[in-house]
Amino acid sequence: MAAADSPSAAFQRRDLCSRGIRLAGKMRSDVIDLLDTYVERQGLDASASVAAAVEGVPVAAAERWDEQTGTQRLLENLAAYRAFRALLAQMLEEQREQLGEADAALGRALAAVLLQVSAFSYHLEELLRLESHGPPSEERAASPPPPHLGLFERKLRGLGVLRELAQWAVRSARDLRQLAKSGPSSSSAPSPPESP
Amino acid sequence: SLTDSHIQYERVGADVTMKCGSMDWDAAVTWTANGTDIDESHLNGSYLILKNVDLTQSGQYSCYEGSSWHLKYQTYLRVGTPPKEPVLMCRSNNYPKGFYCSWHLPTPTYIPNSFNISVIHGTKEMVCEKDVFPKNRCHIRYLQLFSTVKYKVTLTVTNALGKNSTTATFDEFAIVKPDPPESVVAKPVPNNPRRLEVSWQNPSSWPDPESFPLKFFLRYRPLILDQWQHVELSDGTSHTITDAYAGKEYIIQVAAKDNDIGTWSDWSVAVHATPWTEEPKHLTTEAQVTETTSASTSSFMPPPTTKICDKGAVVGSGAMAVCWTAGLVLAAYGVLFI
Numbered sequence: 001m002a003a004a005d006s007p008s009a010a011f012q013r014r015d016l017c018s019r020g021i022r023l024a025g026k027m028r029s030d031v032i033d034l035l036d037t038y039v040e041r042q043g044l045d046a047s048a049s050v051a052a053a054v055e056g057v058p059v060a061a062a063e064r065w066d067e068q069t070g071t072q073r074l075l076e077n078l079a080a081y082r083a084f085r086a087l088l089a090q091m092l093e094e095q096r097e098q099l100g101e102a103d104a105a106l107g108r109a110l111a112a113v114l115l116q117v118s119a120f121s122y123h124l125e126e127l128l129r130l131e132s133h134g135p136p137s138e139e140r141a142a143s144p145p146p147p148h149l150g151l152f153e154r155k156l157r158g159l160g161v162l163r164e165l166a167q168w169a170v171r172s173a174r175d176l177r178q179l180a181k182s183g184p185s186s187s188s189a190p191s192p193p194e195s196p
Numbered sequence: 197s198l199t200d201s202h203i204q205y206e207r208v209g210a211d212v213t214m215k216c217g218s219m220d221w222d223a224a225v226t227w228t229a230n231g232t233d234i235d236e237s238h239l240n241g242s243y244l245i246l247k248n249v250d251l252t253q254s255g256q257y258s259c260y261e262g263s264s265w266h267l268k269y270q271t272y273l274r275v276g277t278p279p280k281e282p283v284l285m286c287r288s289n290n291y292p293k294g295f296y297c298s299w300h301l302p303t304p305t306y307i308p309n310s311f312n313i314s315v316i317h318g319t320k321e322m323v324c325e326k327d328v329f330p331k332n333r334c335h336i337r338y339l340q341l342f343s344t345v346k347y348k349v350t351l352t353v354t355n356a357l358g359k360n361s362t363t364a365t366f367d368e369f370a371i372v373k374p375d376p377p378e379s380v381v382a383k384p385v386p387n388n389p390r391r392l393e394v395s396w397q398n399p400s401s402w403p404d405p406e407s408f409p410l411k412f413f414l415r416y417r418p419l420i421l422d423q424w425q426h427v428e429l430s431d432g433t434s435h436t437i438t439d440a441y442a443g444k445e446y447i448i449q450v451a452a453k454d455n456d457i458g459t460w461s462d463w464s465v466a467v468h469a470t471p472w473t474e475e476p477k478h479l480t481t482e483a484q485v486t487e488t489t490s491a492s493t494s495s496f497m498p499p500p501t502t503k504i505c506d507k508g509a510v511v512g513s514g515a516m517a518v519c520w521t522a523g524l525v526l527a528a529y530g531v532l533f534i
Contacts, residue, residue, distance in 0.1 A: 025456070028456070059343075059344075060342040060343070060344070061340045061341070061342050061343035061344070061345070062340060062341055062342055063339060063340050065292075065340075065341045065342070066292070163344050164344060167342050167343075167344055168342075170342060170369070170456050170457060171341070171342040173456060174342075174407065174408070174456075177406070177407050177408075177409075178407055181406055181407060
């Protein structure tokens with residue numbers, strides 16, 4: 001593996017960051033479309049208020065975001081998207097159980113976003129490998145199982161998941177731009193992401 | 197002598213009664229308004245009665261004891277109205293640093309007003325630092341970015357006659373609106389009669405265009421037409437217009453938007469430019485040498501629909517040869533009409 005600060009590594013980083021920014025942009029656009037579909041199909045009010053911190057859903061909000069190191073950004077992003085992968089898989093399963101084939105469009109849209117989230121997670125893992133840190137193992141970053149919820153609560157939770165994912169997509173593009181701008185990550189040991 | 201000087205606020209249309217300090221009702225007094233004696237018809241004993249007051253009746257009212265002309269009472273009457281619901285606007289033109297809120301009253305009250313603003317994000321109350329100038333604005337620094345929690349801003353306006361308030365609720369992304377691009381410049385391109393080179397700069401208020409890039413929207417039209425052409429540009433701060441009508445003056449404007457969030461800025465200051473045109477040449481034919489009338493100075497402008505020298509063609513020397521040939525043809529055509 002090239003040293004993190006070698007010219008080829010710098011080129012790879014910029015390339016991965018550029019592609020990641022485009023992925024994040026496409027993902028956000030699709031999540032916003034999915035949000036419209038989800039709200040309509042689930043009979044929700046688009047302006048419905050969801051609890052600020054839905055259990056198990058990674059929150060995109062960050063304090064002192066501009067002070068984060070590149071590695072911190074990557075680790076937080078990776079932990080978030082791994083969590084979203086599990087959450088979206090669960091939503092897909094619930095949607096199939098609840099609506100079956102009656103709403104194939106919603107199922108397809110959920111599956112498409114799930115695929116993008118998986119792809120983005122992989123992309124982040126590549127960037128972490130390039131930073132010579134390597135991604136943390138999946139088990140450590142896995143979210144705890146969600147609480148048992150009634151149908152309406154599940155729908156609201158799904159709304160919260162998608163809204164937060166849309167925020168993460170914007171944040172991720174910004175994080176990758178910062179990463180591309182800042183060059184090699186700091187030499188300080190990466191701090192593990194906080195568990196949700 | 198006893199005097200009592202203070203400010204008295206009354207609503208437009210109210211009936212106002214002023215007592216002459218501690219003077220008895222039946223005391224002989226004289227009232228003045230801004231130094232001018234008030235007619236006795238406005239008096240009820242020593243009380244001054246002003247019915248259905250209007251804005252013109254604001255001023256200094258003084259009461260003097262009849263014979264001694266000692267000043268017994270003085271007040272400054274301010275006629276006004278309680279505040280209507282204020283208009284509040286919040287916007288971030290310097291994302292991700294923070295946002296500002298500004299406000300105004302839809303109609304004046306004609307008396308002093310005080311404004312109080314509160315900003316709540318979730319359960320946290322944030323400080324909105326008031327600007328010295330303009331006074332109807334305050335700034336908030338973002339403590340968090342990428343939050344889905346909405347901001348709730350409540351503005352209360354109070355004056356001596358009443359109060360009113362309004363609330364605005366929004367999320368972080370929705371209020372992001374950059375200032376218009378700056379230093380817009382449009383120049384003709386030498387030897388290119390259908391091109392205009394436009395350049396601009398990021399608004400200086402946008403703190404970090406590298407990490408938070410802007411995209412741009414350019415619009416242009418010849419002055420003689422009403423319809424705009426539009427071009428959206430995802431990066432860079434310049435663009436070459438390649439389909440301008442030759443010889444026509446153009447008006448050009450640019451707007452900016454964060455690449456990912458928020459809304460478009462207002463349009464920039466408009467700039468004007470005219471594409472390059474060829475200097476008129478004098479043709480050296482025998483007919484022209486023997487002419488006794490003034491020299492012909494016809495200039496030939498290719499019609500706007502001319503495609504020969506279009507952007508698709510003007511690439512490399514081959515296309516230049518095509519353009520030159522077209523010029524000769526047109527010149528020959530023009531000679532026929534001299």
